[in-house]
Amino acid sequence: MMLVPLTLAVISKALDECSEIHLHNTVLNNGVACEPKTDWIWLSKILCLIFVLLTIISYTIIFITFRQIMKTLRSSVIAKKTKILQRQLTIVMIVQAAMPVICTAVPTVAFSVVKYCKWPPSDYGSLAMGFINWQPCLTPIFTICCIRAVKDEFFRLFHMTARRQLTLKVISMKEYEDQHADQGANALASVQQRENIENSQDGADFYIAEPDILQIIPSAAWNSTDVAGKLGAKSDSNLLIIFRKTIDEQVFPLISHSYSQVKGS
Structure with a gap:
């Protein structure tokens, strides 16, 4: 509130007591500027000093508030x-x-x-x-x-952003190929482990290779997820139905086939 009367005092004195300055060689012909009397220059300096101090204080508060808000967002x-x-x-x-x-x-x-x-x-x-x-x-x-x-x-x-999207697509395809390569390696290791166990068994009437069963279920889950994505199954219920259907059509027949082979041998 103290700035209002101070500003009015400076403006009124500047308008009442001023000297004309004629400007030559300017864009406007015969330009005239007003210069306040030197007796009131100190009042203008006080006004400018107050404005500068208020600006520094207000912006300091704003930047401190900004830092606190960002800190709160990181920790919340x-x-x-x-x-x-x-x-x-x-x-x-x-x-x-x-x-x-x-x-x-x-x-x-x-x-x-x-x-x-x-x-x-x-x-x-x-x-x-x-x-x-x-x-x-x-x-x-x-x-x-x-x-x-x-x-x-x-x-x-x-x-x-086309190049960035292309890079992300290439990375996604690489991850997809790595996952399938890991699945193929696990399946090969599972088959080799089953053959080693079958060769080492003596007189066993019944045996089911558990690593194969454990490998079949992730493969079925992967295939069911892929099928669900292609069919547009967005809800969990549809995904569960497709997963159960995949288990019934892929896992159980393989278990029955393995059981019949072991029992026949």
Whole structure:
């Protein structure tokens, strides 16, 4: 509240007591600028100092809050999608808070350089004033660079994620081939183990190779899952029905066949 009367006092004195400065060789012919009296310069300096202190304090609070929110999100046990949305909302908050500082700091630095380097305002004043209006250009750039959902959609719009999707597809096919290779190796080891056990048995009337049975069930589960994916079985009940059907059609006949072979021998 103390800033309101202080600002009004500075503006009123600047309007009442000012000296005209004629600007030559500028874009506008016969340009005139107003300069406040030196007696009230100290009041303007106090006002600027208060604004700077308030800006530093407020942005310190914002960045501390940002760090605490991100720390809480990392340590909290919540849904993954909720955590992603909350993180994106926090990033939007920090971007929106930092945007005015960036858009104000650059023209301020430009004006300071023009002032202390004694450059003529006619050459560099327009350039410095142009930086004040660059916030509409920076806002979408920061949004695309800092917010992941917008960045992914932007890259997807221009087909810049095709190579990444192809890489993931190749990795998935490699994992698929490795899994089938492991299953084939396990099946071969199971058959060799069964032959070794059968050769080492003497006078056994009944024997079922348990490793084969254990190998049949994962294969049936793999096949049933593959069939369920092809048929579009999205519910657990449909997947269970397909799994039971696979067990009845593949596992039980193999068990019966193994039993008949062992009993016949």
